[in-house]
Amino acid sequence: MRQDHALNNGAAGASETAPNGEPPTFTAAGVARRSAVAEEQEFLDLATARRDRRADHLRAELSADTQDTVERARRRLLRQQYEELGRARDGLVFGRLDGVDGTVRHIGRVGLRDDHEEREPLLLDWRAPAARPFYTATAVDPQGQARRRHIRTTGSTVVGVDDEPLDGSTNAELVGEGALLAALDQRRTGRMSTAIATLQREQDDIIRAEATGPLIVQGGPGTGKTVVALHRVAYLLFAHPAMADQAVLVLGPSPRFLRYIAQVLPALGETAVVAATCDTLLPGIRVGRDESRLLAEIKGRALWQPALENYVTSLLPRPRALKLRWEGESYVIPAATVAQALASAVQGRPYHRARTAFAAHLHHILAEAVVAQREALMNEMEEGFEDILARVDRAMQHEPQVSRRSTGSDVDGLLSEEEVESLRSRIAGNAALARFVEAWWPTLDAGTLLRGLLTDGTLLARFAPQLSPAEITAVSAEPAPWASSDIPLLDALADLLGEGEAPRPPGGSVADHARRQRDWVYGHVVVDEAQELSEMQWHMVLRRCPGRSVTAVGDIDQAAAAHRHTSWAEAVQAVLGDRWTAAELTICYRTPREVMELTEPVLREAGSQNAPPRAVRSCGIAPWMRTVPPAELADAAAGAVRQLQQRWHGGTVGVVAPADRLAELRAVLSDVPVLTATQAKGLEWDATLLVDPQGITTEPRGWNGLYVALTRCTQELGQLVLS
Structure with missing residues (x-):
């Protein structure tokens, strides 16, 4: 069974320093002689001191100025190491592996060597191959390990450890169950945090998968899709350093979502990353209007790519x-x-x-x-x-005395x-x-050309003959400001015209240069909530990574976009064909079992053939429902939110409602997010108040939206139903 060691269950052990002053050797035998927490505190102090010495050394090297090109390139790498060490102050050490041969390896946010470079690393970077058993070893497949230990810290203090024997004496379903459940029970702050200490085996398999082609990961609510995608970026940049020269693009569904995940990759030490939405990928272009779902669906079809190619060829x-x-x-x-x-x-x-x-x-x-x-x-x-x-x-x-000279042969x-x-x-x-x-x-200008094409029914009929007369009429009636579905068409035209090719200015980071250039080719692209992408948006993705090194994560059952794809094969066939690999996340860590039990009938109503992910934790709080008259809805919501805030003090509360209810609810709820199901995608709160669930089902893709709304909480779900 799992052994939990609290902070107060043992006094600090004596320091084991060798006579020659070398760092102490931590062996499996030593664990039995000393308090687990005290021993890990001793190691954390040692690793912290080594981290500080290395940081001081790097800072001294970086203080001298140089104009040498080779030396400046080397110092860029040193600065990256220095900044990575600075970000590793919290959670520097979080794990340990005890081998059956007596070896002990500690796992941390960064790799550290001791003062004797020829020895084993003092601390293994979590991305290093030798650290992988920390995430993948099981009692059935111990991979040469006798025990896995999760180390919980607050600042520079070890507050507890969770031991997991790998000798078959326990049947723990989760890796580091105690640490994982403790992390899941923590209050939400409105910002996503790293999960390197609690990644599970099926997540780690995806994180470390080869990046040789599109990898599409299906995962239901709470399975850690975003965590996997972001940690995969950190792993790939570690395993393939050259990828940092091209940067990695992370595409999210909304600016709110990007703010939510903004600190994860910097906390993991990665800065060669550009975060954007499909709407913000074109420098200088912004969406200026909303549009109907009908038009969004029409303009998202793959038929526009050959249509635009033929249009430009005609010019x-x-x-x-x-x-x-x-x-x-x-x-x-x-x-x-x-x-x-x-x-x-x-x-x-x-x-x-x-x-x-x-x-x-x-x-x-x-x-x-x-x-x-x-x-x-x-x-x-x-x-x-x-x-x-x-x-x-x-x-x-007749004049022999005259000298005969010819210059014709001298000049050719x-x-x-x-x-x-x-x-x-x-x-x-x-x-x-x-x-x-x-x-x-x-x-030619891409914007001028696109407006000319979209407003000319004759041109549309000529270059997009797959469109019906009614669809041509709908498209050609569009007003001037750009809508979201216009951005992929603009991007395609800009690419066909060759716009946006600018020389790289001196100075600035790789991410800065990539962000400013439409035609930048990235080393890897991550797409979150990928089920929302239209076929033309998939073309945008491949233009930015022609090598097809793409990781896309999402849940086809949470799709809210205008297209009607019900499987990943349907969603990507037009652009990727059959050249992609599927993976799946099957375990729900975030949403408690009590809430997930509500989702299966909702999925059936949505027409899904998938089973909901299996929840592995229980919160002990049954979802509740209250019926209120429409006239009292706003006041009832305000009262319910106050109660939830009191119960989950220090955490977060979110409200999900139909679009036509947002205005009245926001008028009385100014201190909590009030969102539609689509806007809430990818977010999580300690408690969710779901207002008028029946109203959500009447919206386009409504049952899918209700599935999203039900699964945003980590602890408590309340519903207000109209009488």
Whole structure:
């Protein structure tokens, strides 16, 4: 069985320092001789002192200035290590593995070596391969371990340990059950915290999975989808350091959600991360209006990608003979030559890059034409001069005293290589020629093009023939400000045009540069609440990671978006095809068993074929329900919230209600979040007040929304039902 050691169950043990001053060796035998808490306090003090010495050393190295490029690159890594050590002050040590061979390894937020570099690490980074048994070893598969210990700390003090034998003497279902349940029972603060000390095996398997292609993780409420996704980022950046040079993109469903998770990755020591929503991915573009679900569904379809590709292709100039002037002379470039240059320039390039390539071809062609014309002119001159010389020669036959000299063979009229190169350079820099190319192949703007397409029924019918006449009418009636579903279309057009390619300015972090550039290619992309993405938004994701190193987490049964996908295969088929890997989280840690028992009939009403995740904890509080008249709803909600706040003092309370109830509830509830089911996705509170659940079911995707609303609490659920 699990052994719990409280702070007061043993006095501090004596320090075991070797005669030569080396750090003490912690062995399994030593555990039996000393208090568990005291022993772990001794180790924490040792690790803290080593962390501080290392930080002091790094700070001294970083204090000196340098202009050497190689040294500056090395110091960037040192600064990253220094900042990581600073963030590791809380929870520096949280675990320990005792091997069957007597070895002891401590697990922590960062890796630390002792003063003797050739020895075993003093503290293993939780992401290191040697630390993995801490998350995956079981009594059935102990992986060479005799015991796992979770170490609970507050600041620099060890407050308790939880021991878990791995010798088959216990059948604990959860890894570090005591530490996990203690963490789950803590009051919520409105901000997500790290979970490196309490990750479970099925979570760790996903965190450490290969990043060679799209990984889609299905997980019901409370299964730790977001925790897994964020800790996977930290693991990948640790396992693949080069990924930090490209940064990682984390896409969330809303700014509120991004604020909720904002401190997790920095707390894990990762800063090469850009957090955004699909609506904020285009620099300088913001959503200016809401739109109907019908339009959102229409404009989210994958058909727009080929439609926009064909639209931009239609805007390319058509081959024709081009008449150019250079230094007062006219030159005609044949249509066949122009067609060949066009075909060579396009070759999969975006519109504006293809124009740049064509201009380079044109400069070369014009230079050749100029050289050829000059050579032809010189040849004509030489032929005429030779006729004159022939007449002179005939005359000279009668004047033998005249010296005979011929210069025709001394001048061939050819330009030297240097002269030809100079000609090409002057042609490339000629403003008049640049204006000609711009007029024939004009610069285009993605926003202007999209507005032109969406408001022109004829163009829509031509390039998106899959749309019905009614759908074309609905789309072409759209007003000017951008809606959320316009952003992926704008992104697609910007990509097809080649907009947003800017040189990387000096200074700033990788994340800063990536955030400013639409066309940045990331090392990895994480998508949370991925079931909400439209097919066109999936295209946005792949544009930012062509290598398809993507982790998407979500619950298909919590989908609130306009599309009607009921499986992941349906959701991603149009963009990913069959080239993705599925994974699943099956255990609910957050939502108590008493609440999860309410969800199965709701899922059936939603048309789901999935079983709800299995809850592993009980809060001992039965969900309650009160019936109130509509006229008394606001007052009843205010009273219920006050009671919940009193019961969960120091924690959080959230209110979920239908959209048409928000205004009246917010008028009397100014100190708690009052959200729709969609807005509440991904969030959690100690207690949830669900107002008018029947009203939620009447909204689009209503039963899915009710499933979301029911599963936001970690402790108590109350419902106000209208009479």
